[in-house]
Amino acid sequence: MLTIWAILIDGLIYASWLFLVAAGLTVIYGVMRILNMAHGSLYALGAYASASSIGWYYASGGDQLWIAFALLASCAIVIGAIAGFIMERGILRLMYGRDEVLMLIVTFALLLILEDLMKLAWGTTPYFAYQPYAALGRFNFGVLSVSGYQIMVVGVSVVVGAVLWFWLERTRTGKILRSIIHDREVSEAMGVNVRRMFTMTFVIGASLGAIAGGVTAPIISVVPGIGVEVIVVAFAVVVTGGLGSITGAAIGALIVGLARAASIHTMPQLELFIIYAVMASVLIFRPNGLFGQATARKI
Amino acid sequence: MMRLQKTEISLVVAALVLGLSPLISPDWLVFTSTLAVAAALVVMGVVMLMRAGLISFGQGLFYCTGGYAVGLGGRFLGVTDALALVGMGILATVVLAMVLGLLLTRYREIFFAMLTLAFSMILYGVLVKSHGLGSTDGFSVVNWTILGYQPDQGHQSATGLWLAIVLALAAALFLNRYFQSSIGLACEAIRENEVRVEYMGISRRQVLYINYVIAAALGSIGGSLTALTAGHVDPTMAYWTISGEFVFIALLGGTGHVAAPFVAAFIFILVRTYAVELFPNSWQLILGIVLLLIILFLPKGIWSLFTRTRRAEA
Numbered sequence: 001m002l003t004i005w006a007i008l009i010d011g012l013i014y015a016s017w018l019f020l021v022a023a024g025l026t027v028i029y030g031v032m033r034i035l036n037m038a039h040g041s042l043y044a045l046g047a048y049a050s051a052s053s054i055g056w057y058y059a060s061g062g063d064q065l066w067i068a069f070a071l072l073a074s075c076a077i078v079i080g081a082i083a084g085f086i087m088e089r090g091i092l093r094l095m096y097g098r099d100e101v102l103m104l105i106v107t108f109a110l111l112l113i114l115e116d117l118m119k120l121a122w123g124t125t126p127y128f129a130y131q132p133y134a135a136l137g138r139f140n141f142g143v144l145s146v147s148g149y150q151i152m153v154v155g156v157s158v159v160v161g162a163v164l165w166f167w168l169e170r171t172r173t174g175k176i177l178r179s180i181i182h183d184r185e186v187s188e189a190m191g192v193n194v195r196r197m198f199t200m201t202f203v204i205g206a207s208l209g210a211i212a213g214g215v216t217a218p219i220i221s222v223v224p225g226i227g228v229e230v231i232v233v234a235f236a237v238v239v240t241g242g243l244g245s246i247t248g249a250a251i252g253a254l255i256v257g258l259a260r261a262a263s264i265h266t267m268p269q270l271e272l273f274i275i276y277a278v279m280a281s282v283l284i285f286r287p288n289g290l291f292g293q294a295t296a297r298k299i
Numbered sequence: 300m301m302r303l304q305k306t307e308i309s310l311v312v313a314a315l316v317l318g319l320s321p322l323i324s325p326d327w328l329v330f331t332s333t334l335a336v337a338a339a340l341v342v343m344g345v346v347m348l349m350r351a352g353l354i355s356f357g358q359g360l361f362y363c364t365g366g367y368a369v370g371l372g373g374r375f376l377g378v379t380d381a382l383a384l385v386g387m388g389i390l391a392t393v394v395l396a397m398v399l400g401l402l403l404t405r406y407r408e409i410f411f412a413m414l415t416l417a418f419s420m421i422l423y424g425v426l427v428k429s430h431g432l433g434s435t436d437g438f439s440v441v442n443w444t445i446l447g448y449q450p451d452q453g454h455q456s457a458t459g460l461w462l463a464i465v466l467a468l469a470a471a472l473f474l475n476r477y478f479q480s481s482i483g484l485a486c487e488a489i490r491e492n493e494v495r496v497e498y499m500g501i502s503r504r505q506v507l508y509i510n511y512v513i514a515a516a517l518g519s520i521g522g523s524l525t526a527l528t529a530g531h532v533d534p535t536m537a538y539w540t541i542s543g544e545f546v547f548i549a550l551l552g553g554t555g556h557v558a559a560p561f562v563a564a565f566i567f568i569l570v571r572t573y574a575v576e577l578f579p580n581s582w583q584l585i586l587g588i589v590l591l592l593i594i595l596f597l598p599k600g601i602w603s604l605f606t607r608t609r610r611a612e613a
Binding site: 094099104105108109111112115116119120232235243269272273279280283284 | 352354356402405406408409410412413414416417418420421423424425427428539540543546550580581582583584586587588590591594595
């Protein structure tokens with residue numbers, strides 16, 4: 001019984017982290033049909049930005065928790081937005097209209113570039129920003145102890161998911177985006193500025209990745225290479241749920257998160273394996289993921 | 300008897316020239332050349348898939364399988380013959396690819412790319428967790444022999460290069476014919492429009508399946524050769540960034556000619572040898588920028604530079 005509770009709680013915590021990481025990836029793919037391999041690097045960028053800003057804040061004598069959180073969020077969002085803007089306007093724009101697979105390679109090139117730029121900017125020594133994590137303390141549920149920060153991550157994830165859903169389903173901009181997804185040419189003919197919408201989507205997607213990194217920074221040690229590890233997991237989540245669907249990403253995150261927690265508590269040696277096993281088994285039965293839509297084939 | 304084509308004669312000549320190089324070139328260059336030939340074999344598999352319109356970000360799976368087959372065969376089965384070890388790698392890989400191919404031939408574009416990536420990451424995850432096999436450190440490969448001949452310390456790298464050249468020449472000659480065969484041409488047709496290929500009575504899944512399995516076998520040979528040359532295997536062979544490097548080399552060379560992967564692999568391995576030493580923290584940066592430049596300005600790879608000038612002369 002205890003194991004089941006532990007699996008549920010750990011699974012929920014991991015799932016909400018997964019959703020945060022995967023949300024930006026699925027938004028960008030949904031609207032622009034670009035699978036952004038550099039998403040992991042944006043995550044790392046956000047982590048570096050918030051870790052170094054929090055480190056600086058506490059080193060210069062600050063002790064206000066809310067300022068630390070404000071710094072964490074704003075630094076991550078700003079750096080993600082700037083990087084996203086440069087990537088979209090500077091490079092991706094030159095490549096529109098080419099193969100979807102070629103865009104994958106373009107974003108792979110961006111990943112390589114960003115990885116090294118981060119090494120040049122922040123060096124290879126790890127950054128720590130444990131203070132916000134420590135400040136929120138731990139909560140006890142019976143014999144299980146969960147850190148307050150992890151609970152906050154669940155909250156952040158729910159808020160991000162709700163805001164994204166509202167934005168896409170209930171606002172004018174969201175409606176325009178859905179019209180672009182449905183038929184780009186007709187939307188353009190109706191006066192939608194598709195290029196501007198693309199820039200906006202990419203900037204938002206990139207900031208989402210950076211926020212995920214910023215929120216994670218206090219939990220981990222920020223070192224080179226964290227982004228490269230994240231992208232594969234994020235992709236597994238997004239594909240399980242169906243590429244381009246927010247609901248899909250949430251369900252995918254829950255399934256993968258619970259599966260991983262179950263494996264950690266029962267068969268720890270299968271931890272890495274289980275994520276991809278879930279993805280492969282979903283894809284065998286539903287090639288477009290749980291919530292994905294099949295596309296028509298060209299004749 | 301088939302007539303020898305011009306390409307085939309040039310391939311044999313190039314192989315002979317490269318085979319003579321250990322007589323004059325220093326040991327490190329022989330070592331580097333062997334690694335380049337091994338990488339080119341894997342890249343040929345990537346190119347085969349690319350010709351069918353599929354990009355694999357998981358060719359490291361077969362590269363690693365080939366490498367570990369060599370390592371495990373020597374360690375647990377006591378096999379020391381290099382050819383037998385390479386053969387075991389091919390066997391293991393073909394069985395694996397025949398199973399995975401059943402699933403993967405249903406997918407295209409990014410789904411194919413990311414599923415291949417996921418499968419190679421599964422192998423990576425399994426290897427990292429197997430402490431008996433050295434976990435992330437990997438383990439050493441036995442001192443190998445070839446057909447009963449034990450190369451002594453000074454000759455090991457040259458023997459390795461010759462073995463690589465013979466295997467690569469065989470693979471290149473085969474691929475040259477393969478690309479002109481009906482199945483090779485069907486792959487290109489599938490890239491252009493697979494529904495029409497079905498209308499013509501060709502099973503696209505069958506074509507892609509055979510293509511995928513052969514590409515996997517090439518990847519395995521490359522991995523085995525790397526393991527024999529480097530004398531060591533570790534799980535990073537299956538990590539997805541290694542597969543990304545193979546895609547990079549394939550794009551660098553282009554899909555136009557069987558020799559293109561070899562030229563590209565030599566450039567890549569040589570540049571890497573220097574760049575990692577000179578700019579350890581910006582080597583990937585250079586890689587990424589070059590990749591973008593190739594996609595923008597040389598979409599058919601550096602091989603198109605040669606063909607373009609030749610056409611201009613004619």
